[in-house]
Amino acid sequence: MKKIMIVEDNDKLRIPLAKHIEKFGYEVITLEQFNDILGKFLEKEPDLVLLDINLPSFDGFYWCRQIRQRSTCPIIFISAREGTMDQIMALENGGDDYITKPFEYDMVIAKVKSHLRRSYGEYAPSQGERMINFHGLTFLPERMELRFQLKSTEVSKKESLLLEVLLERGEKITSRDRLIEKMWNTDMFIDENTLNVYITRVRKRLSDIGIKDAIETVRGAGYRMRCTWEEVE
Structure with a gap:
């Protein structure tokens, strides 16, 4: 009921x-x-x-x-x-x-x-579909879709992998090496500038649905999520 x-x-x-x-x-x-x-x-x-x-x-x-x-x-x-x-x-x-x-x-x-x-019901996400929630920001990995309030945006596969790690860890710092390993899963050398490109792209996706400055760069350590909209009245 x-x-x-x-x-x-x-x-x-x-x-x-x-x-x-x-x-x-x-x-x-x-x-x-x-x-x-x-x-x-x-x-x-x-x-x-x-x-x-x-x-x-x-x-x-x-x-x-x-x-x-x-x-x-x-x-x-x-x-x-x-x-x-x-x-x-x-x-x-x-x-x-x-x-x-x-x-x-x-x-x-x-x-x-x-x-x-x-x-x-019938229009809901399929049973068993994962949803990662961070202070009202919702990410559906299988759909590669971000939702916040009434806005949504689709992301690419690499952007999806990046978001999945950052949102699951939330305010915990994630190293650049860990992100690169998750996104490329290879022993080949990946230029760090390539990761920077994807960080910039994901920040743009978040901005498109009204969230700014949510990914914090922690100098010498990596990245973490910040709930920049939590205290807005």
Whole structure:
């Protein structure tokens, strides 16, 4: 049974919405305290989140960013804000969709079903497909594809091998020799400038999906990943 978390502080909306969603066979998780939404998310491990923007203490944009650092589960914003900029901010902060209030319950159910299919059903990555996640940046080695929020980019085979090592090791330093061995798997001499070319290319791929300065050069030691977007508010 798929679990849906509703993060909405208006009882008159939250309670009937939860009852309606339950009719379709989903387990519904609702919150009455909103000071630690990330903690509740990690505890309950929902398959999808319906998230309001106007919340006590911190808004929905903040909590969406916090969740995105730990999970790629679908997040649908539900809000009375109808402005285009609010919808753009919802997507740029990691949301997958946006529904304006007042809304028809059937529309919410249709959106929920669609995103669950895309993430876990017939449109999801094939079972057993590897995914490497680094603070919300997702890499699918079999597809040679990078994803961040709503953006994605394809990489070459060599770039894929380079990314796989760096992302799996995260903030640990990886030596140039180890990267060369992984990428070329040969005893032949490989010019270090060749590795520099691929580092530059991968940085460009990351920049294309909105991530800059994520690969740090550690002088005399090698390279490591840095979460340069983690503290952005």
